[in-house]
Amino acid sequence: MSNLETNQVTQQARGPVGREGVLDVAARLFREQGYGSVSLRKIAQVAGIKAGSIYYHFGSKDExxxxxxxxxxxxxxxxxxxAVSSQASDASAEVILRAAITAHLRALLDVSDYSSANVRIFGQVPQSxxxxxxxxxxxxxxxxDSLLAxxxxxxxxxxxxxxRHLRLMLIGALNATLEWFDPKRGSVEALAKNYADVFVHGILEKQDN
Amino acid sequence: MSNLETNQVTQQARGPVGREGVLDVAARLFREQGYGSVSLRKIAQVAGIKAGSIYYHFGSKDExxxxxxxxxxxxxxxxxxxAVSSQASDASAEVILRAAITAHLRALLDVSDYSSANVRIFGQVPQSxxxxxxxxxxxxxxxxDSLLAxxxxxxxxxxxxxxRHLRLMLIGALNATLEWFDPKRGSVEALAKNYADVFVHGILEKQDN
DNA sequence: CACGCAACCTAACAAGTGTTAGTTATGTAC
DNA sequence: GTACATAACTAACACTTGTTAGGTTGCGTG
Structure with missing residues (x-):
């Protein structure tokens, strides 16, 4: 049987997985596959433990x-x-706005499985x-809201x-990038600049006729 | 038993439910609750039939x-x-773009449970x-793409x-409205105008200094 | 060496899932 | 009145789900 070897692919045999290990795996799987199709058994398997063991660290899947x-x-x-607070005190509105947009996108697409998982699965989890x-x-x-105000x-x-409207529009547009962004096709910074350009100046050529 | 009456709450006792009836109910439930938490039994119950009967009309849930x-x-x-093709042949780019945006939002937020269900559950359904x-x-x-080009x-x-980038940004931003739009707080037309304003002209005050 | 605790495993539970096979009621055509 | 198609029902299947209870392992401390 190669079953033993198959298990070792995902399990690295280093120290305890622990609460954090389970969370890391769960966040990645949720981001990749959505909430509904990621079971505790799947999380456990990827983390290298058994499903029941998860209840040592957590009281429920909801938790x-x-x-x-x-x-x-x-x-x-x-x-x-x-990103916003580290701007110079005399920074222009445009510069500040661009920094905020870039930071949001970076957190979503670069930094954290947790952030992207949030955007992906929020609409799928139980109401509670x-x-x-x-x-x-x-x-x-x-x-x-306070920044925009x-x-x-x-x-x-x-x-x-x-x-409020502008904030919903901005965050909605930025979060939607998660659905198609591919780091192989362009950097997050370039994407952020693109988005900021549209929001700041619009897409229509200035009319000079 | 009030079981008989309970059934009649959702069942109107008019003619056959049929394939279309099942689809209508399923689309509404998918839109409201997502893909994962809507079972065939739930669809059947709301439609006023039994789960097994669905397989008279469809070969699988995937179908x-x-x-x-x-x-x-x-x-x-x-x-x-x-909306686009019914514009006057000398319509400006701005007018055409506004019409397209409005149409997309109307279909999503006003017209069709199917459209909104699509946006909501696309990321949750099986890969196949x-x-x-x-x-x-x-x-x-x-x-x-052809319009924008x-x-x-x-x-x-x-x-x-x-x-391509602009299209992804546009549709992404428009689809995101589904997550928060409330017809009690404003009309779809007003929303569409708002969005078009931002895309067309941006949000920054023109600099005259 | 014994103790205790953290971290895990095993095995089962009840509930819910998509799906299937066989059956039944209702209408329409000849 | 018989034949047939339509649209449903019933009851079960194999499976997966979150969850629980109780047992096991290994390591650090006294």
Whole structure:
């Protein structure tokens, strides 16, 4: 039987898998395959343990997925807040906005399986899990709202844009990249620049006729 | 037993449910609850029949969901193509683009459970179903690409925009509205205008300093 | 060397899944 | 009234799911 060898492909035989190990594997699988088709047995197998053992670290599957959702948002939130706050105090609205957009995309596409898993599976998890994740989510949304409101108060943004609306549009558009972005076809930075260009200046040629 | 009455709540006792009836119910449930948590038994119960009876009309669950995915895209495609082709031949690029955006959003948020179900569950269905749905999907994407390429050739679009990239960005942003749009807070038309405004002109105040 | 704890395993449970085969009721055509 | 197709029902199948209870292993501490 090659069954023994097959197991060793995914199992590295180093120290304990632990709570973090399970979370890492689960986040990756959720991102790749969605919530519904990733069972505890699948997570356990990839992590190199047995399904029942997961209950040593977690009380339920919901607890796992909620933990992933929360840390996923916090990762993006941190990345974005840091990028904005590290701008020079006299930075222009455009520069700040570009930094925020780039940070969000980087967290999503580069840094964290947790962030991408969040975007992918949020709409698939049980309502109770979604509700439990809402506060963390609202906190990140508030960060964007406060940034956009500041830029609007400065007069940098057009005065007829609705901040909440713009935030939904921005984050929605950025998150959608997860569905098709391929690092082999271009860098995250180039993608971010592209998106920022559209949001900042639009796509129509300036009319000079 | 009130079991008989309970059944009658969802069952209207009119003629046969039929293939179309099953599809309508399935599309609605998929849109509302996602793919994974909608079983054949749930579909059957809401439709007012028993689970096994579904196999009179369909060969498998995959066949149901694929049918929904296909008609979902075709509905948006038709709506968008009609909106564009019914524009005056001297219509400006901006007007045409606004019509296309509005049509896509209307199909998604107003018209069809199939369209919204498609967007919601595409990422959750088995790979084989996704593959089978791809041709229909590509056809719609090609429609957008050809429209955008035309506008770019006219010189209406900035010459440095990548058509494929812009299409992905546009459709991604529009589809994301499904996740939060609430008809009680505003009309689809107002939403479409908002989105078109951003894409066309951007959000930054024109600099006159 | 014994103890204790952390981290895991084994084996089973009840519930739910898609699917199938065989059966039944209802109408329509000849 | 017989024949046939339509549209459903019933009951079971093999399987997967999250979850639980109790047992086992190995390692560090006293």
């Amino acid at each position: 796992i997925v909620l933990s992933i959702l929360d840390t996923g948002i916090m990762a993006v939130h941190d990345e974005m807040r840091l 899990v979604r509700d439990a994740n809402l506060p963390t989510r609202r906190s990140y949304e508030a960060e964007w 500041r830029l609007k108060a400065n007069g940098a943004l057009k005065q007829d844009v609705d901040v | 149901i969901v694929l049918s929904i995915l296909d008609t979902g895209i075709m509905a948006v495609h038709d709506e968008m193509r009609l 179903v996704r593959d089978a749905n791809l041709p229909t999907r590509r056809s719609y994407e090609a429609e957008w 035309r506008l770019k050739a006219n010189g209406a679009l900035k010459q440095d925009v990548d058509v």
